[in-house]
Amino acid sequence: MSLCPHQLVRSRLNGLLSPQCRSAGRWYRDPGAPNFGHRVQHASTSGSSAILEPGTTHDDLSSGISQLANHDPESPYPEESSHFATDEHGNAENSTSRTRSNHRQIRRNAAPLPLMPKKEIRKIIHAQGLAPSLVNPISRRINVAIQKQGRPLKKRTLYLMTVMRLNSIYTRELGIRQWKPAYEAIYKAKVYDRDVINKAVLPTLRGEGEALLELVRSDCQGKFREEWGAMTRPRKAFAWQRLAIWLLQNDPKLALEFLLVTTATQEKPDFTLVADCLLYLDRFYYEDWLEDWQSGDHTYQSLVETCLNPREWPILQTPHKGFRLFIRRASADGVSDALRIVKERGIFMTAETALCFVNRFTELKDAQRALEALDFLPKIKDPEFGMNSEGVSRHCCKLLTLDTVEDKDGGRNFRILPQLLKMGINPGRDMMNVVLANAYKTGDPQLGSDMLQFMKNHGHDFDSYTYLTLLTDAVSRGDRGRVDELVQEVEMQEELRKNPYIFSKIFHAHYTFTAKHIDPNTDPSEVFYSMLEMYNRLHDITPLKELHMIPPQYTQPPTQGIRGPPSPVSLFLMISTFFRCKNRQNHAHRMYEQFRTLAQQGHPSIAPLVETDHVYNEFLIAFRRADRGLRGCVRLVEDMLDSSSIPKETTDGRPLHPVQPTPRTWTILLSAFNYHNRPDAAEKVKQMMAKHNVKYNEVTWNTIINGYANAQKIPETAAAIKMMEQQGFPIDPYTMKSLRYLRDPERLWVSMEELDDQHVQKGLQPTPPLTVPDSTSDIHAGTEERDQLIDHGLEKLKPKL
Structure with a gap:
């Protein structure tokens, strides 16, 4: 039919x-x-x-x-x-x-949504000087997006959407459809490290495309920029995808230059396409070279801010992966501007993108903007990311680490926590653990006790994080009785007893109360073996034998379970205990030689110790006790400065990042020369500190003043005190103790006056008077008569200081 x-x-x-x-x-x-x-x-x-x-x-x-x-x-x-x-x-x-x-x-x-009339689009096209034939395709794309979003838009938002569409080199849908299969093909080929299976989906470079490619490769920022600016919109649309796909596959570094040029003009590729290119490069090349990439004034961070400018972000049907790439890689100011533009323009936001904002602002320690981003979630109403969901709770826990206590309305309260509660967030145990830690950090034990009682009243079970917080607070306050109570509670729970972090904190507490400040009436050997007994519970003893800390014939006592390698903290505590219990120079030098050798070999337990200054500082303190150890001090600092002999990773594949000498390391070295009356060597140390741009801290200044005062260098002592004051460090009991070594304190007063006169002549303000701490009465000198003379001289200095 x-x-x-x-x-x-x-x-x-x-x-x-x-x-x-x-x-x-x-x-x-x-x-x-x-x-x-x-x-x-x-x-x-x-x-x-x-x-x-x-x-x-x-x-x-x-x-x-x-x-x-x-x-x-x-x-x-x-x-x-x-x-x-x-x-x-x-x-x-x-x-x-x-x-x-x-x-x-x-x-x-x-009710039907207000769409963008063709009449308005025609006005904008006419004002932009574009072809009237763009009215229909632009109108279709905008109105379909509005219907899909399902929410009314303001006139300003509709205008911005129209302008963005008109600025795109792809005014019709066909060009966008062709991009997706080609991009997916090269993306998968890169992931699986193979060739593209269906090469028919890849756009090919033809005559004009090959000519443009040669310009890109020869002079991208010069001739190609000029040629691209002179091309018509259809020619740009035809060439851009072909060049982008080829460059992503064959020359990713040149692809960055290409993106900079093609996004700098008014007519630019769609935000989605540019975001795809940068996502591809970020995924596969960020750790290799992209993070440190630089071309002229542009870094990778500035390139992301330029190519993914928030002012070009689509308002509807948004490519959120591109948004999140910008949030992760842009600067603090760039991310702040992005959040402001999102709020002003009403850009459609997903829960994942809002939480990405929260995470980035938390990293930047900008709590207020993180809270503004978190406030998007109740409006989004995503059931998977409710205000009490696990994902939101994790972000809130991280945000609460920035919380502080402020005095307001006649009482003390946290700054961030109340705002989270107003948003409808119900704090669970994890969040309360962070709140508890913040309470103890304020230095107010009562506040911490109140938070702890709140957790008990609401039925929150204590976990390892809770006990870590409680142990840390008790150790910092020196409350040994409280530590013993917590240890007994931990011993009753097998899961906590075997937790390596809990054990490390208990081990540190035992070190603090026994080995760090050994009682003169206690046998040092007993202290060392008590620490060794705790170490034996979880850790293998082999690294200690390799460092010559214990006799080779020593046998580890039997215990249940398999002992693992020691953590860097446990190993450091044993080394520190050894030096405090067995103070011999030959032991220290022999141990350092072995430590140095094992670190250079990439020992899986010893080598990670070079990533912090703690073990180095312990060796320095052991060396400086004898005059013949000064050479070892210098050699140790030289080893830290030149870490080329340290491998990039341990034998088990863990990456290594050797530490440079810290201000504490330099200060210990300086004090070693001061203690052994080597002023010339001490001056050279200060020159080296200046060469390496080491900033003095309060301890460094007190060490310098102590050295000058011991050497009876009055003008240098006065100058050091003034420089210390200018850098914002107050006179403390340690400073006053150093000044007691002066035989003629009144000369220091005269020197201070002379320095003030010089400041006045130069138009500078004299040093303001400082309050001398009352604790000077606790510092003892040689004889009572000499103390009275020194105190009399120091009293004259009080108005000046």
Whole structure:
């Protein structure tokens, strides 16, 4: 039976349209109806290895098309993939599509949304001096995006959307559709380290494309920039994807220059395409060279801020992976501007992007803006990221580490915690652990006790974090009784008893109360072996034998379980205990030689100790006790300055980052020469500190003043005191103790006056009077008569200081 032309067209379209569109009188394309027939045909012709849902990221008009194949975990568009569930009949059901269908049904029943009239678009096009033929494609793309978003927009927002569309070199949808399969093909090829399987999806460089490529390779910032600026919009649209795909595959460093040039003009590629390029480069090259990349005035950070400028962020159907890349890599000012623009323009925000803002501002220690970003979540109403969900709770825990206590309204309260409570966040145990730690950090034990009682009243079980906080506070206050109580509680719980962090803190507490300040009436050997007994509970003793700390014939006592290698903290505590209990120069030098050798060999337990200054400082303190140890002090600091002999990783593959001498290390070296009356060597140490830009701290200044006072160098002592004051360090009991070594304190007063006179002559302000601490009465000198004379001289200095 023959068919009329209309029947033939109808029968063919029925195979492409969804059931909703097959009824009579519905020939328009409903944006909410998924066209499965068209999707199958498109997928078979594209040759892509995985069929992905076009939509939110690429502004595709076929917004209802769902994913028909299994999701590839290495797809460059994971956030667009669907999540399949099974209904009661065992049929596969797309939960994402189901949710979107419900939203579309609600939108159909709701009042129609205000769309962007063609008349307004035509005015903007006319003002921009563009072709009138752009009205229809721009109108379609904008209005489909508005319908898909399902929310009314302000006139200002509609205007900005139109301008962004007009500034894109891709005014029609076809160019965007061609990008996605090509980008996905090279992305997967890079992930799996293979060639592109279906090369037919890759755009090829033709005559003009090859000519432009030569300009990019020869002079990207010069000739190519000029040529690109002179090209028409269709030529740019035709060439950009071909050049971008080729450069990403073959010359990623040059791809950065290409992006800088092509995004610097008014007509630029869509934000989504540029974001895809930078996501590709960031994923595969950031750690290798991209982090340190620099070209002229541009760094990778400034390139991200230029190419992904927040003022170019799409307002609807936003590519959030590009947003999050900007948030992670941009500067503090750039991220702050991005948040402001998002709020001003009403840019569509997902929960993941809002939490990315929270995390970045927390890293930048900007608590107020982190709270502003967190305030997006109640408005987004994502069920997966509710205010009491696990993901939000983790971000809040990290944010609470910035919390402080402030005096307000006649009482003391936290600054961040009340704002989180106002947002509807119910603090769980993890958050309360952070609050408890913050309470103890204030130095107010009562506040910490109140928080602890609050946790008990609300039924929060104590975990390892809780006990770590309680142990840390008790050790810092020197409350040995409280430490013993906590240790007994820990011993009753096997899981906590075997926790390495808890053990490390208990081990540190035992070191603090026994080995750090040994009782003169206690046998040092007993202290050392008591520390060794605790060490033996969890750690292997082999590293201690390799450092010659214990006799080779010593046998580790049997215990249940397998002992693992020691942590750097446990190993440091044993080394420090050894030096305090067995103070012999030959032991210290022999141990350092062995330590140095094992570190250079990349020993898995010894080598990580070079990443901090703690062990080096312990060796310095051991060396400085004898005059013959000064040479060892100098050699040790030289080893720290020249770490070329230290391997980049240990024998078990752990990366190593050797530390440079810290201000504490330099101060110990300086004190060693002062103690042994080597002023010339001490001056050379200060010269070396200046050469390496080492800033003096309070201890350094007191060490310098002590050296000058011992040498009876009055003018130098006065100058050091004044410089110490100028850098904001007050006179403390240690400073006053050093001044007691002066035989004629009144000369110091005269020198201070002379320095003030010189300051006045130069137009500078004299040193303001400082309050001398009352604790000077606790510092003893030689004889009572000499003390009275020195105190009399120091009293004259009080008004001057």
